[in-house]
Amino acid sequence: MEGTDDEARLPRLFTAVWPPREAVEHLAGVLDEVRLERIGSQLRGFRLMPTRQWHLTLCFHGPADPADSAARLDRQVPAAGAAPRLRLAGAGMFRGVLWAGVEFAAEPDGRTLRALVRAAGGDADGFRAHLTLARWNAGGLDRRTLPRQLHGYAGPWWNATEVALVRSDQEPAGPVYRTVHSVAVPRRAAGDQGVLGSP
Known part of the structure; x- marks a missing residue:
């Protein structure tokens, strides 16, 4: 029981990449x-995630010591490779979750992001990069209901230059995310823009 009490006092943490503005x-x-909110109105408890919470989760730690998690990131992230070039693209669903997908400029960018997952302590083999847009409590949403603009969506390219250790606090209005530590990802070589023709 002592271990359970200690765990209850620890903050809930995850490691993430925040997309740029x-x-x-x-x-x-x-x-x-x-x-999108009108489309989801048929679903019980449908809610769009605030844009300030949009992130790519690399590893969910649960109750954990921030110092230990931060130290691991400090050791592991610099060796993961150069900042991967990616963009938000497409959309899909898990049960009760609508998400935006992630596209890589080139295969090495995907490998680097998976290396960052390992650096955070996550499962790189089972990792599927995505950004949660909305959640609902029950019921289904036919994938064909998604607007064509989301199926074919492709955003601007960007480099993931930082990994963040984030604290999740449950407050009356919902979860609040606070970055408690961040580690820079090594910069790409000058002139390296990923695949030919990428912006």
């Missing part, structure tokens, strides 16, 4: 255009 604003503009 340009990527968030681009996707948020598309969601406004397609009136």
